[in-house]
Amino acid sequence: MFSTPVSLVVKQRLQLCKNLTATQCVKDIVRDEGLRGLYRSYPITVSMNIPFASCVVCCNENLKTYLRPWERKHSYAWYFLCAGTAGGLAGLLTNPLDVVKTRLQTQEVQPSCERLKRMWENQNSAADSKSNSACCDMSSKGGVHHPDCHF
Numbered sequence: 132m133f134s135t136p137v138s139l140v141v142k143q144r145l146q147l148c149k150n151l152t153a154t155q156c157v158k159d160i161v162r163d164e165g166l167r168g169l170y171r172s173y174p175i176t177v178s179m180n181i182p183f184a185s186c187v188v189c190c191n192e193n194l195k196t197y198l199r200p201w202e203r204k205h206s207y208a209w210y211f212l213c214a215g216t217a218g219g220l221a222g223l224l225t226n227p228l229d230v231v232k233t234r235l236q237t238q239e240v241q242p243s244c245e246r247l248k249r250m251w252e253n254q255n256s257a258a259d260s261k262s263n264s265a266c267c268d269m270s271s272k273g274g275v276h277h278p279d280c281h282f
Contacts, residue, residue, distance in 0.1 A: 139172050143236040172235040179228040183221045190217035 141156050148156070160168045191213050200209030 139176060140169055140236045143233055147237060172232050175228060175232045175235055179225050179232055182228075183225045186221035186224055187214075187217045190220050 140160060141153060144156050144160075145151060145153060151159075157169070164171070194213040194216060195210070198209055198213060200206045200213065203209050
């Protein structure tokens, strides 16, 4: 699997920092973290995308075999139902990895196994607390700290 730094780290940081340009973001990452900073979430991205794609294909094909949309009236609607259900299930199953991936892409320090455990625990406790907003949650737990970021 091939992913670009833009899809891995830069896009996530730009979403958090509205006044930051893509060029400045790349320069800051390379200056502060080196080239490895651009690919910090690559392993977890691959770990998430492979099960996601596998689940989509398997569920979609099994649903089509079971529902036989080609034998039904309005077959395109049934094909969309199969694909949508498969995508929703795959997203549900890989969502925890997606949360970890986003955290890795937006934090400044290198993660460790212990840090991943804390992120998981903090994510679950933040979900229980309705008063935390996503931006405040990210900034208080190791999110991007750039002068142009407004949390």
